[in-house]
Amino acid sequence: MPAQQPEFADLLQTHKSDAFVFTEQERLILELYNQEQELQLESSLFEAQAQGQLQDLSSISDDVLQAQLIKAEREALEERTKYLLRNRIAHNVLVTDPVLKAVHGGANAAFSERRLLPLIKERDVISMVHSSLAAKLSSTLGALATAEKNNLAANEKNKELAQTLFALAEEMKSQSTEEIEDPNLRAQLQELDSRVRMARRRWRIMKSVVAGMVVGSGINWASDATLRELVMDDEDELQ
Template sequence: MAPKHGQWAHLRPEEVTLLDYAADDSRDIITLSDKEKLVLQLANQIQEQRLEKALLKQEPESLSGDNVEEALATAERELLEARATHTVRRKAARMVLMTDPILKAVHLKSTIPPEKSLLRLVNRRDVLALAQENLASAHSAVLEQLSHAEVENIQINQENQKLVSELLELTKEDSSWRDRLQDAQLASQLDELEAELKTSQAKWDTMKSIASAMVVGSGLDWADNDTLRALVLDESDD
């Protein structure tokens, strides 16, 4: 079923086209007869029995009390080797069996319906491989852009913190202008604003402490998140 384009509004047109190609298509489904399903089931059973037979052919070794761990390690290694050998043989045999029908389908030399229906599936496989490759490239590009944006954001935050620090230092160095104020009403308003600022700052510190405690107690991995880490460790400049 093709995806609704409204769900992918953030994607570029070519990426939406790739998703359309990769969507499921009911025409790709091949209906097998009961006899064909039975043949496939029996073939799978034969493969499993061959694997069991290959494993049973391994000669069991007697285990002595001194070399039990070494013997178990050897037996495990031989088991893995036998299974790997059987798997390689099975894949080789399957590839040989698959090659001839696919070649007939591609070169339009098919004589039976199952072989004829393979052509569309082969084309579908190639389209999906192409779509997967392009989507993987797009995904890598997006991750790279995100990484650059995060680095740029960190640099901007650091620059902002530096500027704020410089501004605070400049305002601290010259406070004599308050002594030169002649307007009593303006001085009173200034005192009120400073009192409100202190009250707001105290409320902010309380809220930040509560939020920090909630983050720590939530079980989130805050150490790997710059924003949460700054909140918990109070890395931001006041």
């Protein structure tokens, strides 16, 4: 990864992008355009506020008021949709038209449009790099999910073996206290019991670590029965 960082830095910081500077007229146009957008939004808010103050709400019943509120919310949503759509169309026209002329205009393109062409090419390169990295990320996440499921399967097998070992240890422990008198065998049983306790602690630690990895990976573990069982499983089940 560290070896790839300079390459991406070169894509994001080129002599062409650093050399592009807005003229005073272009900067002024952009500032006025932003001010116009803000004024349109403020005007819409003032109009909605003024319309809401025309009615005397004290004489309206709760049912009628609730119906009017629902209607007002629906109308506000419709107006907001129209406002955003109108601005999006205007924005796309302002952005798309110079880009098309810069790409396809050739010698007939204006100077301001030809200035965009190097930046457009760099944007396309960065877009391709982004798509490639996104595909690699998706593949890596898929491989991670597969590895975690395989790890869960191995842990489940270990869990079954541990439960069998615990059952055998408990059986042998009962025999050691009631039937076994050989000191050497009793010592072996005590050592086995110590190993069982250590295995139980290791299992709990490993289970907590894997569950934390699943939660922190960003995978939708709640929709997967195996992952959900791991994360939500009772840690005291092996006691």
